[in-house]
Structure formats: structure tokens, C-alpha cells
Amino acid sequence: MTLILVAAMILLPWAGALFVWAAGNERPRLQNGLAVTFSVAAGICGLAMLPRAGAEVVLNFPVGGAFGDFTFVADGLGVFLAAVATVIGSLAVIFSVDYMKGEHQLGRYYAMVLFFIGAMVGLVLTSNLLLMFFFWEITALCSYALISFNNDDPKAVAGGMKALIITQLGGIGLLVGALVLYAYTGSYDIQALIANPAIVPAGVLAWMAFGGLAAAAAKSAQFPFQTWLPDAMEAPTPISALIHAATMVNAGVYLLARFYPAFHGVPGWTTAVTLVGLVTALLAALMALVANDLKRVLAYSTVSQLGYMVYAVGVGGIYASQFHLLSHSVFKALLFLSAGAVIHAVGTRDMRQMGGLGKQMPLTRAVFIIGSLALAGIPILNGFWSKELVLEAGLMHGPMWAYVGMLIGAGLTAFYTYRMVTMVFYGSPRSALHGHDAGPAMRVALIPLAFGALTTWLLAGPFSRLLSVESLPMHHIEPENTWVILEEVFSLPTLIALLVVALGLVCWWQRERLAGLGQALKGIGWAAEHSFGFEAVNRAIVGGTQKLGEALRVTQTGWLNWNVFGILAGLVVVLIVVILGGR
């Protein structure tokens, strides 16, 4: 049964992708139906798999040769992320039925979405590092295709290219890790490495650990690779929800959490992870503060919240990190989909043109506010509990400076969230925009997510059992009762954190009086609007590469004599190396 479910979670979306594509764009109703059916079926398999998590290999294709065995292990971590990918993914597909109405190339859209979901499930369930790399790259390619879905829009194409190039750059880290693992152990088995990291020499393990961190940072849009995610906002909004909540960015945090038992002994690694999380959380929060594009604010908030998860891994709080990932998936999918309903209704993403939309779209406003409160970490929503657990782990096991930084980040989160909600839904309308409330398919996706944002924290206990010793023997997570876990949150540090969050809200209410302070911090605001110079660095790298290519053009003369000379020179070099090496 486990075997069938694991295979179904990967193959159902992939089969759906083929069927939708074969159905043809002239039958959009059939395409909608097929996409929803296959993704929901995969989501049901994902949920059914949750109680069956175990540490043993459930599926094994002995491919042989240099590829090793393609093994799949349905342990707690993998099953949890697979469930997130399939369930949130299916909700995004349902939402698309309304959002993508009238789109002419639905086949391409749904096929890529379904392919994406299946690849993400494969990525988190496989225990072959090389196969994981393959799935990793498939998700990168799908995200590229979907971000550039409107391929007649140059901004969308540029955003897709940027996402592809940056995530591929990080993917090299994973590939190097896989090849090194094979070179030293003769297999790609992740479980063997995690159980005994000493099977590779310490120096090599350090390379793998930092390569893994680079891969994770590129995938999860962490410092210094955070720039691709905001540009990915050119995608249709359900795709943003898919990338931010269900697939893609979770893969980086998953990688860090998966390999934590193997890498945490590498000197400097946990500090580096903590630092990456801290810097990302703060920078992204500051950028969210000054952005005026609704989706960009949400994108920066994703980057910032992912910073919290990475930080939690860095201080050893794997459970807190994954629990925050669960909360974040739910409330960020909710926020993106309700933002999509707003954008679909009013036709712009610029928050300066919105305002007062709450009266026209009461349902959207209600669910958006639920998601926002969860993002800001207001009790009793799921984001509150998980963020407090992250901060708790940071206070207990991490350095104090990082904890203080994360507290400031929590205050900033509350501040920008409140700014976003008031700019979109309250105040007087700033332009003659007319909204209509979310359509029926949108509601089907929004209401369960809103319910989830209110309730998933109740799953703390079952979630700890899912990640416990039985399925993840090396992560040492104690299975606890829900109340025991949540009791930890009732402590003085939580009160301080709540005070900081409240301070963030008060700052927004009193922003007129704090104008002087705002003037003083103008420099930071200006830097944040210019993404702290990272865009300039990106442009410089791209420009430099192009210049180098142009400069190297002189070597391409096209003259046969010159090329033969090059071949001869190469031959001489090879001969010299052979002679020297022969001694």
C-alpha cells in the first residue's frame, strides 16, 4: 500500500500532465477537469501517506552502473513535504480554474504545474542523492517555464531566466556533493551518509556541507541569492502560491533539515546557516517595508520567513523549522491566492492604487486578514506558535545576537503586514478600481486554507510523532503531546516577542508622529528600495560575463590554420602532462 501511494504521488501528477497536454487547448473545460482530478487525487494520496511514514526503503529501482539504485524512503520529513506539495499544489490548481479563465494555453500551464508537483514529491522522497539532483533540476526548469508563462512579456521572460540561472548555480553545489559522495562510498545513498558522516573524510564533508548550503540558499532565495524570488512575481498568481508555499523554495529548507545530522559537526556550518537565515530575514523584511507591489511584498515576506526556517535549522531546531514551514505553507498559500483574487478583480498589483477594497470583497478581505495575522505572528494563529517555537529554539541553543536580530525581524514583519493590509483593504479608494469578490473555484481553495491557518497549530503533537525517532532515527526529535509542545511557548521570551510584534503594530499606527524617525532612517529605506545593491551586483555579473564572451571572440577566427595550431598546441600540452605524470 505504501509503495502504491508513493508511486502514485509522483506518477499521478505526471500522468495528469500528459493527459492535460493531450486534451488540447480547444477543450479548456476538459483540461480544467483533468488537472483538478489528478492533482486532488495526488493530494489525497499525500494525506493518506502521512500515517504510514517509516524509515525503510519502500521503492527501489536498481538502475545499476554509475547511477546506483533509485531508492525512495517515505520517512516523516519526506512524507510531510510531499503532503504539503500535493495538497497545497492541488488547491493552487483548483484556484487556477477561476484565475486562468480565458487563457489560451491552459495545456502548457497545467502540464507544467503538474510536472512540478510530481518532481517536488520525488525530490523529497528519494534517498539517492543523484536522483535528488535530477528532481531538483526538474523543479528548477518547471519554475522557469511557469514564471515565464506569459512569454510575450519581456519582464516575465527575464524573471524566469534569472530564477533558472541562480537556482542552477546553486544546483552545482548539490551535484558536487552527489559526485563526491559516490567517489568516496561508491553509492549515492543519503541514509548511509546521515547515519555515519565519517564515511567521507572530514575535509570532503565540509565541501559537501557548504555546497549543500549554497544549493539550499539558491533554491530558498536566501542571502546572497534572494533576488530571484521577487522577480519571479511576474508569474500568474497561483504559480506564485505554488512556488512560495508548496514546492520550490521549501526544497532548500528541506535539504538543510535532511542533512543536518550529517553536516552539523562540520566546523562553522551551523554558524553559517544561522547567519544566512538572520541576514536574509532582516534584509527581506526591510525590503518588504518599502515595496509597493502587492505580490512583491508577499515575495519578500516569503524570503524573510524562509530566513526564520533556515535560522531554526542553524540553531538545531529542526522540528521548529519544519513546523514553521507547515504554518508558512498554509498561510502564504492563503495570502497569495487571496492576493490573486484581488489582482484578478482590480487588474493591478500596485498597492498605491488600491485602498478601500474591503467593502467590495468581504470574503477576500476576511481570509487575507487571517493569513496576515498568521504571518505577523499574532496569537492564536498557526504562524504565532511556529514562529515562537523557532525563536524559542534560537534562544535556547543559538547565539544571543542572532536571537535579538530575529526579534527585530518579527517586529518588522508585523509592521509591513499591517501596512499591506491597510493599503489594500482600508482607507478611501485611491483610484476608481472596481473589485468583485472571489469566484466559486477560488472560494473552494481559499476557505480550507483559512481554516488551516486557524487550526494547524493543533497538529503540533502528531507532527512531532511524524518526525520522531521511528522514521528519522538520526534527527533525535522527541515525540510529544501537543500541549507539552505548546506549553513551551508560554514563557517570558514569548511575551517579549509579542511586545516586539505589538511595537511593530504601534509604529504603524503612530507613523505620523514617527515621521522624524522615518526621516532619520531614510538611508535604509533608500537602500532597501534598491535591494541593498544586490541587483547592481547581479547586473555587473551578467554584464561582465557578456563582455568576457565578446572579448574571447577574437580567438574564434574561423581560420583552419589557426585552429590546427590550437590542436597541436593542445597535443603538446597533453604529451608533456603524460610524460611528467609517467615518472
Next chain:
Amino acid sequence: MNLSVATLVFVAVLGLLGVGLYALLATRNLIKVIVALQILVKGAMLALVLAGRLRNAVQEAQSLALTVIVADTIVAVIGLTLAVQIRQRLGTLDIKALTSLRR
């Protein structure tokens, strides 16, 4: 005696390769380029046969040499066809003049 034959063949290989490479480096005439390639490939073929003889793997060496002969013939035929076409259309056989695909 055996050794000296091998040495002789080795010298011939080096000679053929040297002549072929030198011609490729020096000539600009397309027909001469093709002739130079032929000389070069003959040297390579002889080297294969010699290697087979020294390693007691004559059959493998012979089959490889036959494959090279086939490939080499095709190269010569297509090269000469192109040369004829180029001469007819461009009025020259100078390889430096063939720049229409360069930017």
C-alpha cells in the same frame, strides 16, 4: 629484427603525422587541405595497426583501421564535393576567403 620493423613503422607514423599537420598549418588551398587530412589519417591508421601488432591485438586493430578507412573515404568525398561547389560559386579555393558565415 622484429623490433627494427616496429621502429621503422613508428618513424613512418611520425613522418606522416608531421607532414599532414605541417601541411594543414601551412596551406590555404582547400584541395591541399584535403590531401593533408588524408596523409594525417593514414599516419593515424598505421599507428593503430602498429599498436595492435605490439599488443598482440591484431584483429581489433584491423577492424579499427577498416572503420577509419570508411570514415576517411567519406570525409575525402564530401570534402572534395564541397571544394568543387565552392570553386564554382565563389571562384576561389582559398580557405581564408570563406568568411560568409563569420560575423
